[in-house]
Amino acid sequence: MDTRLRVAVHKFSSCDGCQLAFLNSGADLLRLMPRVEFVHFAEAGFIAPDAPVDVAFVEGSISTPQDVERIERVRANSRYLVAIGACATAGGLQALRNDADAAAWMAAVYPRPAEIGALPVSSAIASHVPVDEEVWGCPVNEWQLLHVLQARIFGVRPAIENDKVCLECKRRQAVCVLVAQGAPCMGPVTHTGCGALCPRVRRACYACYGPAENPNAQALAARFAQLGLAPAAIARRFLSINNAAPVFHEAGIVWRERHDDHA
Amino acid sequence: MAATGFLLRSHLQDLLDALVAVGYRCVGPQVRDGAVCYDTLREAADLPWGWRDAQNPGTYRLRQTGGAYAFAWANGPQGLKPLLFAPRELLQTSIRAPDGGLRFAAPVASVGAMAVVGVRACDLAALRLLDQHFIGGFVPDPHYAARRADLFLIAVHCSHPAATCFCVSTGDGPRAEQGFDLALGETEAGFVVFAGSAAGAGLAERLPLRPAQAAEEAFVDAALADAVKAQTRSLPSRDLRAGLFGNLRHPRWEAVASRCLSCGNCTAVCPTCFCHGEGEEVAADGASSARYRQWDSCFTQEHSAIHGMVIRADTRQRYRQWLTHKLGSWHGQYGRSGCVGCGRCITWCPVGIDITEEAAAVCAGTP
């Protein structure tokens, strides 16, 4: 009997960067193969979108009527569904259209917008079907995905840390860019997992890993204002890669309105 | 403490060379990414000559003054903690044989002897507390112990405290009184050298010291006296147990929670915070697994999570845990407060929350 973990990788509206983490894990991926069988993973050449699997990794956001149907099928066919990346967990950067006049945008990009079928909003997988695990990040990295695979091989839930970027920043002995440079770092409200990459190259985190547990977005935004950021700039810090994540969305809208009041 | 001698500025490199000659790796303060950080130190020229710092709640800036001093700054973002209690450490490896059999090994990394130059009094006090925690408990930590065993400490009397410092109030500085091998008092011309241990005296003998002049010693004393006067912050008392545990429902906890980011920076920079979490990392082929530990903080959810509930779910409870532990429960655990007055948690808090201010507000009115 084949006891390998049956795995699918599905793509919805996304840039492909998250599933690339599998192919970028190179030799480690090959070492996993005796225990993992990719049943569906188009990029790697495995095609069986409707086959039942133990674990389905889903990349991308839901943004067309067809997507809505397809994600239901994916859910029905998988025992454990993992949403990976900002698109799948929060609707992605493209969710910026949710607050805009999508029809006008379409008209601006396409000469004949009626021929393009799209939903007015781009939304997270969990707003359509139950999700067993969310792996945040834009993009998620090799380590995160391999960890989820390993955990499922052992039949347990993955251990996903949910601290803030700050703690990892300190573990890596980076010098705080907010304190030492006055840079508007999102680390204090952002979910850990990237390895505090931005502060380690001396720049402010831009929250590509989404909101951390227990984030105090308003207090951080107020600090940004003290540092001299204009309300519109503060709003953009929150309304970026993970703009539709509720905590960020709320903070962003508050500061955008503050900007509108001034303007 | 009587001075052992005087080391001319131009001979500072001799000190580093002597340490290397007896087998130490030297670690010392250097400017990196806009802050004074401890790193491997090869040349005395790499010390922060002429640099001064300005620290305030939530801000830290360095500027080059062109001055002649190497140590005219207050502590940077980290003390000795990361050098001894590594932010991440391999604790154990498990190897699984094809028949399911398990073998375990707990390697202790051999780190070699290390000498740290430039240590301040507050960090020496913090080290004594870490020693109590990591090697004074019922089960000593072998990783900490290994690094601690071969540590040579060269202290510097702290002449330029930051606006966030309050070691006078905790009784831990600015003069390095104990726990060092050598201590230096900096003057224009060089350093008044004090030996604090047999090893320190031994090393001093290898240095081209001349006798210290009374004026040089007086200069160091005067600088320390100025440093004492310069400190404006303080804690209400050295034992705040009654004030904190008597005010667990104080509205101030809620007020500070509205500003606090619950990011854990204060605990990560605090030279005495010791909390850490453990985790497991399986090798890709599944044949071995590594258990490691890494710094954790009482500001994280995981810190207090037991299955199905989080004991400290909100920031009010987490901040209260940090303060009541640091300034309160430590007395029961280690016989004194866990705060040595270094001020790091004030400077490196992204929103500039001030432990002295919060403690005073909560304890106000409690004798």
Place this chain on the structure above:
Amino acid sequence: MRGDAMTEPQLLHEAVVIERIQESPVIFTLRLSFTDPELQAGYRFEPGQFNMVGLYGVGQSPISIVSDPQDERLLDHTIRGLGRVTLGLSRLAAGDRVGLRGPYGRGWPLAQAQGRDIVLITGGLGCAPAVSVIRYVLRRRERFGYLTILQGVKHADDLIWRRQYAQWSAFPDVHVGLAADVGAPGWFGVVGPVTALFDQAPIRAGSLVMMCGPEIMMRVVAAELVRRGIDENDMWLSMERNMHCATGLCGHCQIGPHFVCRDGPVFRYPELKALLGERGF
């Protein structure tokens, strides 16, 4: 084990699952034995102490030892399969290996309990640490006085080990009382909080009380017992906190100045009184 623990305090040792017993849909017992016979022979513990049980590739959890200290062959661990480690452990079968280290912590005050009545009050989904006491006392019946076992659950359906309770109540000088906040058809116990059992129970002055369960329950029970004349110093509580190292280093299990792994998990009530029930400690 101790000497070993001094140099490599966190090192796991291989143990094998000798037998696995399903106690209830979510509770199971693993009967473990170190594969190194010398280690097994030299292993000593007290009821109420716990081991760290390591599941390969997943993690470690603190689990009380419920076997009898005189049984030199087997170390029983009764576990609720809840999260990562414990659900993973629930899938093990006889012959599988785990890592084990311990024992850790301060056990129940059984020396002080000699010759006295013991009242055991537990709440919630079956309390493993208390079971070890029951077994210990029942096997050494002559050394202890009256044994009162009071168990409270939220809902009648939550009660497990019905058979064991029935067996225990059949022993001489044992009283078993069961209470559910919410009853159900066929519920044979009392409907109400566990304190509702007190009037029927032989709780006499001079009894030694051992408690294990939700902290709010323990606080209420302690207050009620004080009213009934039990000395605070005779009340003992078993506490649960997040725990990683079990050696007093990692800091997770602190309650005020106490480390649960080192100073507990069993505490004398006055040690905790001030913080018990204070949310956030």
Place this chain on the structure above:
Amino acid sequence: MTTTREVRLCVPILARVEGEGALDLVVQDGRIETLRLRIFEPPRMFEKFLEGREYSELPDLVARICGICPVAYQMSAVQAIEGLFGIDPGPWVRAMRRVFYCGEWIQSHALHIHWLAAPDFLGYESAVGMAQAHAGVLQRGLALQGLGNAIIKLLGARSVHPVGARAGGFYAAPPAEEVAALRARLVAALPDAEALIAWAASLPLPASDQDFISVSLRHPLDYPMNEGRIVASHGLDIPVSEYETHFAERQVAYSTALFADLHGRPYLVGPLARMNLNADRLHPPVRAALARTGIVFPSRNMFHSVVARAAEIHQALLEAIGLLAGYRRPAETAAAAVPRSGTGFGATEAPRGLLWHRYEFDDEGCVRRARIVPPTSQNQGRMEEDLRGALEALGLDKEEEALRRRAEMVIRNYDPCISCATHFLRVRVARP
């Protein structure tokens, strides 16, 4: 008797900028009745939501258009910004950007050759299937891919959506020891890169002889990558800012991606086009390695793209090795930017070909309007043309399976921002 044989090649998951795609092929009476490369991924409308964002955010935002070639998006964007603001980032930044870009070429090309293309030529469904019989080849490919990623990480901290690049330069400079260590690994990989060229040339590549226009950047000294003028094989030579006067995008009913034409004709961008136009700029060892294969560039065989990719890996390795020699950490890693209103243009050579950006900025440096023309969009017309020719050459009477395989191979050969997806081609035959 007329037989209608409808071959419908369906590609539900085409992971690329413009998104998912399918191929509709209707063959009737031995003739191709319909051939449509359909792209129907919902548009993510990047160009619209870049509006109102500050220039400093662009490198992070445009990276998200494509996870396979984020560096290219970042480099085209910073070029547009710097061109307008009048920033000269200086030689260190210029050199490091080329190194950064080399990393992306190496990783993207190695990924394409080994994960996507090789199984085609060697007769496997996937690279994982090749792992046993061609272990050495696959290991070598993964190692090169890993090296490409390592280069990107050196300057960008991570290989997908790197965080190191900014308008004006980089946020930080890597320490010299790290650079030296990586450079040593690059040097050690040179024999692998040479061997890869020989191996690629030895693959059973189908014969094909087509007349097409190649378009790429051209630089006075370097093999084109981060800068240059836009040139075409039939004589075009224009500055980047004049792209729109010669190239036009049009919408076709069956695709959400816009098709681009040069003077009304389809054209090719990407490694083969670059090679056809710039073989004279290759490092001598690459030229020598190519000479040993007997393949001559310019080439009219589209399948020589895979050889061109292998050659570009070698070229990029040599380039990075040269640029990192004598590396010193600079005092400043980025030139200051002072916003200015107006229009900025940027074009660089993404692994898949020319990537053109245009932004209009207001006085504060916020984007008023953006236009991005990715390489796959430009290759769409060429792909249809090629498919038509390739399938006819194969013989339209062939089995559907054979048609499908050849069609997949042709599409994948363009590496259309994950040609992998074409593994997904399914044939549905409808007979009346």
